[in-house]
Amino acid sequence: MVYIGIMETTSSTPMSGRKAQAARNDQVILQAAREVFVADPGAPISAVAERAGVGISALYRRYAGKEILLRKLCSDGLKLYIAEAEAALADDGDPWTVFARFMRRIVEADTHSLTLSLAGTFTPDEDLHRESAHAERLALEVFERARDAGILRPGLEVADLSMIFEQLASVRLGDEERTAQMRHRYLALVLDSLRLTSAGPLPGPPPTAEEIGRRWSTA
Amino acid sequence: MVYIGIMETTSSTPMSGRKAQAARNDQVILQAAREVFVADPGAPISAVAERAGVGISALYRRYAGKEILLRKLCSDGLKLYIAEAEAALADDGDPWTVFARFMRRIVEADTHSLTLSLAGTFTPDEDLHRESAHAERLALEVFERARDAGILRPGLEVADLSMIFEQLASVRLGDEERTAQMRHRYLALVLDSLRLTSAGPLPGPPPTAEEIGRRWSTA
DNA sequence: CCAGAACGGAACATTATGTTCCATGGTTTA
DNA sequence: TAAACCATGGAACATAATGTTCCGTTCTGG
Numbered sequence: 001m002v003y004i005g006i007m008e009t010t011s012s013t014p015m016s017g018r019k020a021q022a023a024r025n026d027q028v029i030l031q032a033a034r035e036v037f038v039a040d041p042g043a044p045i046s047a048v049a050e051r052a053g054v055g056i057s058a059l060y061r062r063y064a065g066k067e068i069l070l071r072k073l074c075s076d077g078l079k080l081y082i083a084e085a086e087a088a089l090a091d092d093g094d095p096w097t098v099f100a101r102f103m104r105r106i107v108e109a110d111t112h113s114l115t116l117s118l119a120g121t122f123t124p125d126e127d128l129h130r131e132s133a134h135a136e137r138l139a140l141e142v143f144e145r146a147r148d149a150g151i152l153r154p155g156l157e158v159a160d161l162s163m164i165f166e167q168l169a170s171v172r173l174g175d176e177e178r179t180a181q182m183r184h185r186y187l188a189l190v191l192d193s194l195r196l197t198s199a200g201p202l203p204g205p206p207p208t209a210e211e212i213g214r215r216w217s218t219a
Numbered sequence: 220m221v222y223i224g225i226m227e228t229t230s231s232t233p234m235s236g237r238k239a240q241a242a243r244n245d246q247v248i249l250q251a252a253r254e255v256f257v258a259d260p261g262a263p264i265s266a267v268a269e270r271a272g273v274g275i276s277a278l279y280r281r282y283a284g285k286e287i288l289l290r291k292l293c294s295d296g297l298k299l300y301i302a303e304a305e306a307a308l309a310d311d312g313d314p315w316t317v318f319a320r321f322m323r324r325i326v327e328a329d330t331h332s333l334t335l336s337l338a339g340t341f342t343p344d345e346d347l348h349r350e351s352a353h354a355e356r357l358a359l360e361v362f363e364r365a366r367d368a369g370i371l372r373p374g375l376e377v378a379d380l381s382m383i384f385e386q387l388a389s390v391r392l393g394d395e396e397r398t399a400q401m402r403h404r405y406l407a408l409v410l411d412s413l414r415l416t417s418a419g420p421l422p423g424p425p426p427t428a429e430e431i432g433r434r435w436s437t438a
Numbered sequence: 439c440c441a442g443a444a445c446g447g448a449a450c451a452t453t454a455t456g457t458t459c460c461a462t463g464g465t466t467t468a
Numbered sequence: 469t470a471a472a473c474c475a476t477g478g479a480a481c482a483t484a485a486t487g488t489t490c491c492g493t494t495c496t497g498g
Contacts, residue, residue, distance in 0.1 A: 019465090022475065042261065044455050055477035056457085066456065116389075163390060163405065170335075170389035171382060173430050181423040186382065188422050193412035203407050204400040211392050238496085241444065263486050274446035275488085285487065 041117035085138035095149035155201030260336035304357035314368035374420030
């Protein structure tokens with residue numbers, strides 16, 4: 001293919017200029033990477049470039065290697081998770097509404113698709129560990145607030161939420177929109193169950209934070 | 220490693236004889252294959268041989284190639300599913316008990332780990348299609364019997380069961396036993412929700428058989 | 439004791455994929 | 469306008485992974 005500068009006509013940011021294009025590529029590449037790796041965690045890096053409509057070198061100029069890119073994606077996911085948790089904590093409306101919305105937002109953000117499928121495929125960063133710990137802390141707060149409000153089924157633990165998010169992330173049917181639809185369907189199902197304050201406790205010991213975290217050690 | 224005949228001392232089947240050992244290997248290999256591919260659908264065939272404690276040629280003597288082996292595993296899974304469905308249909312005890320047990324058995328049999336993770340990685344057989352259709356038919360009967368008994372939440376469809384099985388199959392934590400424990404935990408959660416006969420309908424159109432089946436077309 | 443079945447595992451062929459490299463051609467500044 | 473600069477595209481390369489074949493070895497049955 002011949003090298004052709006992309007002539008943008010739409011623009012909130014200045015349309016041309018090499019820097020503008022580069023900045024746009026920053027976004028395009030990350031978006032493509034997310035889509036590609038969510039669909040197939042083992043996808044080759046060239047697939048990301050194709051999806052983004054750029055050459056491979058555009059990728060390597062930004063990220064020194066595949067692992068760096070994966071770390072970046074995970075980090076972004078955690079940041080998103082943290083933001084949603086903080087939003088939930090800042091909201092002092094009806095406890096159940098706040099809790100349910102938090103769950104819905106996380107499912108929509110699809111943070112756990114990467115988290116789950118990428119676990120063990122690369123060595124976590126120091127920053128990643130910090131962010132992960134932070135996310136855990138906030139999630140615990142969100143959970144405890146709901147529990148203390150007495151709106152949750154007895155026996156539930158924070159770690160259960162992680163497992164539920166991962167299960168919902170495993171739902172993948174057709175295009176992105178259809179997938180989102182299906183996930184909402186099963187989230188609704190689970191939420192009704194989480195709400196059963198008079199139900200008996202769940203069988204088996206809940207997952208521990210250690211069990212959940214261990215999967216990140218490079219196999 | 221030097222070739223050393225395995226001297227079995229325990230035996231329900233005659234302990235020695237090349238044929239006896241071969242028959243035993245038939246089982247060992249299938250078992251190993253199931254374990255390996257459930258843990259990692261993309262695992263190399265050599266990993267199966269190692270796990271089984273046999274050489275590669277023992278594998279190739281039985282299955283002409285990887286795909287044949289995968290087909291065999293899927294077929295076995297479907298047979299298991301069919302057997303459980305038939306057992307449920309033959310049981311005319313309390314409808315909810317029968318239904319819940321069916322769900323539990325399928326989760327325990329872990330049929331959907333393979334089904335899910337292998338979808339699209341090989342071209343389905345003619346026999347596979349037949350068995351799959353049969354399984355679907357029986358599952359529908361099991362489902363309808365439960366629904367007609369009025370014990371299911373309104374709006375549910377058979378296809379929802381498949382999706383739920385797949386979600387539960389995505390739960391994987393530590394060793395096999397711990398994983399089974401966790402799956403029971405979340406199955407219990409979901410079952411409570413499926414039982415909510417007075418709950419509102421679930422959001423979004425349910426998955427169609429076509430949507431679920433399409434994932435088998437070799438990508 | 440021999441023919442043949444079953445096996446172990448090295449060797450091979452092929453593919454997949456991460457990474458490097460360089461010519462190309464916009465962009466910008468002097 | 470001209471030259472330096474820099475992001476880019478994509479071919480080329482190195483390598484690792486893995487499905488499959490092949491051959492010498494070992495054991496059983498007759």
